Amino acid sequence: MTVPHPFIPRKRRFISIPQMGFSSNPITTTAALFIALSLLSVRTNAHIISLEDEGFISMSLSSKGLGFVKDFLVQGALSFMTPLDLLPIEKTVKIPLVGRVDIALSDIIVYRVGVGSSYVSSGENGVVIVASGGTANLSMNWKYSYDTWLFPISDKGAASVQVEGMLMELTLGLKSQDGSLNLPLLEWGCHAKDVFVKLDGGATWFYQGLLDAFKEEIASAVENSVSNRMREGILNINTLLESFPKEIPVDNVAALNITFVKDPVSSNSSIDFEINGLFTARNNILVSNNFHNEHQAPVSCSAPAKMIGISLDENVFNSATSVYYADSMNWVVDKMPDQSLLNTDGWKYIIPQLYNQYPDYDMNLNISVSSQPILKIADDKINTTVYSDMIIGILDASEVIQVSSISLVINATGSVQISRNNLTGSFGLSGFTMSLKWSNIGDFDMHQVQAAVSTVIDTVFLPYLNFQLAKGFPLPVFPGFTLENAEVISRNSQVVVCSDVVSTEKIYMI
Numbered sequence: 192m193t194v195p196h197p198f199i200p201r202k203r204r205f206i207s208i209p210q211m212g213f214s215s216n217p218i219t220t221t222a223a224l225f226i227a228l229s230l231l232s233v234r235t236n237a238h239i240i241s242l243e244d245e246g247f248i249s250m251s252l253s254s255k256g257l258g259f260v261k262d263f264l265v266q267g268a269l270s271f272m273t274p275l276d277l278l279p280i281e282k283t284v285k286i287p288l289v290g291r292v293d294i295a296l297s298d299i300i301v302y303r304v305g306v307g308s309s310y311v312s313s314g315e316n317g318v319v320i321v322a323s324g325g326t327a328n329l330s331m332n333w334k335y336s337y338d339t340w341l342f343p344i345s346d347k348g349a350a351s352v353q354v355e356g357m358l359m360e361l362t363l364g365l366k367s368q369d370g371s372l373n374l375p376l377l378e379w380g381c382h383a384k385d386v387f388v389k390l391d392g393g394a395t396w397f398y399q400g401l402l403d404a405f406k407e408e409i410a411s412a413v414e415n416s417v418s419n420r421m422r423e424g425i426l427n428i429n430t431l432l433e434s435f436p437k438e439i440p441v442d443n444v445a446a447l448n449i450t451f452v453k454d455p456v457s458s459n460s461s462i463d464f465e466i467n468g469l470f471t472a473r474n475n476i477l478v479s480n481n482f483h484n485e486h487q488a489p490v491s492c493s494a495p496a497k498m499i500g501i502s503l504d505e506n507v508f509n510s511a512t513s514v515y516y517a518d519s520m521n522w523v524v525d526k527m528p529d530q531s532l533l534n535t536d537g538w539k540y541i542i543p544q545l546y547n548q549y550p551d552y553d554m555n556l557n558i559s560v561s562s563q564p565i566l567k568i569a570d571d572k573i574n575t576t577v578y579s580d581m582i583i584g585i586l587d588a589s590e591v592i593q594v595s596s597i598s599l600v601i602n603a604t605g606s607v608q609i610s611r612n613n614l615t616g617s618f619g620l621s622g623f624t625m626s627l628k629w630s631n632i633g634d635f636d637m638h639q640v641q642a643a644v645s646t647v648i649d650t651v652f653l654p655y656l657n658f659q660l661a662k663g664f665p666l667p668v669f670p671g672f673t674l675e676n677a678e679v680i681s682r683n684s685q686v687v688v689c690s691d692v693v694s695t696e697k698i699y700m701i
Contacts, residue, residue, distance in 0.1 A: 196240055246452045246465025247482065247504040248667060253461050256498030256692065261311035261320055263694060271424050275301035277329075277412045292337040294404060296350075299331040301413060306359070313457045317364040317377060327358030327383070332391070335397065349391045350401075354413050361421055365457055370450030372432050372464070377567050381417040383410040440472065441664045445470045445514045449667045468503065469510040476517045482506035484587025492678065492689030499674075499692055501666055503614070505684040508566045508573070511664070519574045520560035528650045532643055535585070539616040541643055542635045547592065549585045556647060557582040561598075568684050573616070577601040580628060581644070596628040597640070601648060605660075607686050611678040613663035614688070618656060620648055671695055 252260070277299035286292050307324020334347035364375035386406045390398055438446040450466040456463045472478045524533070532538035533554050539546035558581050566575045579599045584591040606620035615651050625644060627637060666688065668674060677690035 199417075219508055244653070245482075246467060247507050247510075248449075248466050248468030249502045250464040250667070251461050251500040251502075252500060253496055253500070255496050257311055257313060257318070257462065259498050261309060265306060265309050265322055268421070268424055269304055269306065272304040272417060273302055273418050275304075275416045275420065277301065278508045280405060280408050280412070282404055282408070284400060285338075286400045289400075290337055290438055291399065292335050294333065294335045294401065296405060296409075297332050297334075297699040299329060299409075299412070301327050301329050301416065302419065303328040306357075312459070313459060313462055314459050317362055317375075317457060318462070319362045320362070321447075322359045323357075323455065325355075325359055325381075327357060327417070327448040328352070329409070329413070333401065346397075351389045352392075352409060353387045354383045354385070355387065357417070358382045358384075358483075359417065359421065361425070363425065365455035365462065367454050368433075370437050370452075371435065372451055372455070373429055374425060374432070378421060379418060379421050379425075381414045383420070384632075386410055388624070399586045435670075439665045439667065440473065440500050442475060442662075443469070444518045445511060445664075446473050447471075447664060447667070468507050468667075470507070470518065470664075471510075474518070476514075478514050478517050479663060482510060492680070492687065497676075497678070497689040497691055499690055501688040501690075503688075505566065505568045506569075508686075509563075512564045512566065516563040522558045522652075522655060524556040524558060524647070524651050527647070528652035529646060532646065537683060538643070539641050542595075542632070544632045544635065545583070548632055549587075549592075550658075553586040555584045555586060555591065556651075557584055557593075558647075558652060568681050568686060570682050571606070572681060573605045573607065573618075575603055575605070575618070577603065581647070594632050595635075597637075597644065598626050598628045599644070599648075601652070603653070606682055607679050609674065609679050609688060609690075610663055612666050612668045612674055614666055614679075614686070615663035616660045618643075618653060618660070619654060623648060635700075652682060653655045668692075 268563040279295065279297040279299065281293070281295045283291055283293050286382050300406045303326075304327045306322040307326075309320065309321045309322040311318065313319075321399050329352040331350050331352065332347065333350050334345065335346035337345060338344075338585070359381045361379040362377040364377050366373040366375055386402070386409055388398070388402050437450045438448055440446045448469050449465050451464065452467055453465045469482060475535045520673075527533060529537075533556070535546045535549045535552045535554060538554075561578045561580055564575050564577045566573050577600075579601065581599055582593050583595045601623045602621045603618040605616050607614060607616045609615070623645070625637060625641070627634065655681055666674070671694060672692050673695050674688070675693045677688055680687040680689065
């Protein structure tokens with residue numbers, strides 16, 4: 192028998208606390224805010240020189256992205272809610288024609304929680320998530336006893352309960368705390384409206400008696416337990432966020448600093464984050480990162496709207512060249528597609544005196560970058576000038592005889608691509624100049640050398656560079672998510688990635 196019993200709603204009980212951070216605790220809205228992207232623990236030993244903490248990578252979570260986060264959160268929260276064990280409830284009630292009856296409910300378990308609809312909104316006070324039309328399904332055991340003038344009477348059995356009309360709401364702040372994202376829980380609560388009970392066994396009078404006596408207690412127990420589980424889930428999320436690394440390793444030389452440098456800014460259309468975003472050295476190399484964000488006008492993503500936008504300032508890329516230059520940008524070329532250029536016989540008509548002094552000797556080319564390459568981001572392209580030296584070496588038994596050095600100024604133009612969560616790129620030669628730096632074999636005609644050097648640049652230098660750039664570096668995307676249908680825009684000293692996001696694995700709130 193099922194007995195519906197709507198009752199007058201009690202005053203909605205939401206709990207408010209002052210704005211403060213719960214610094215240790217676990218998962219949701221940035222799973223959600225991944226969220227944005229949250230991102231990433233490996234401490235570096237690099238010595239960094241920085242005038243102040245500035246954000247060189249900014250991330251914007253749009254309304255569409257916030258909706259994705261909300262759906263992800265609600266789904267995770269529902270699985271996190273159950274099972275819920277409620278405390279036993281005991282009560283003595285007066286039943287007409289029966290008298291005083293002792294009733295006890297035990298083994299009360301909420302085994303399913305569902306929601307009808309949900310929405311999310313953002314603004315100056317943070318993020319509000321509301322789920323309405325919620326239901327909770329419970330199982331429990333019951334028993335009752337009472338005395339008659341002849342003998343005591345008792346009975347027991349099982350019951351199923353459905354709580355309907357539940358409204359769940361929480362308000363989250365957004366803070367940067369010690370370089371990590373933190374979600375202070377500002378307000379949360381749950382309100383239930385209707386209770387339906389289905390009993391297995393028991394006398395006829397017991398149905399209505401049980402409902403009248405326990406509907407408030409059952410609803411209140413569900414409300415309190417769901418509210419507590421909501422709070423526990425947010426605390427778990429903050430613990431997870433706090434545990435994320437502050438750097439993303441790129442390779443054995445460099446890492447990307449992903450510490451949050453400012454509190455996120457929330458509006459009714461987006462949530463904006465700033466992270467440091469500069470490359471750092473993973474060894475003890477002294478690297479100067481005296482970069483300053485000039486705060487260029489933002490570059491907007493094109494329609495249709497994407498979930499997330501990630502903007503990288505020009506200095507992010509120049510901090511990378513700073514680290515790799517400090518580590519060493521040097522290549523010894525001893526193999527190339529045209530192997531004849533690595534034997535003096537191939538140079539007999541280019542630099543005759545080289546062949547005359549070292550006939551039919553194998554050679555190598557030692558190419559080193561002489562100053563940090565600086566990248567300039569223009570409309571739909573990236574320009575750079577690489578200053579380098581190429582030393583011609585003669586392989587004589589176990590030693591290398593350096594015979595000449597040529598200074599090169601290589602102008603290259605490149606573009607940026609996206610591969611899953613990595614930003615990659617490639618460059619092509621737009622021109623170069625060269626001059627003789629020194630020579631132990633006398634002067635020679637640089638025009639004769641130009642074609643050979645062009646071959647070296649086209650078939651060795653740029654392919655090697657592009658091979659390294661094809662590996663890319665990871666964007667600060669929350670673990671467990673992958674960019675999808677990404678668009679890359681290069682403009683106004685910025686590279687902007689506009690993308691949707693998909694979940695690649697479950698993230699639990701426990």
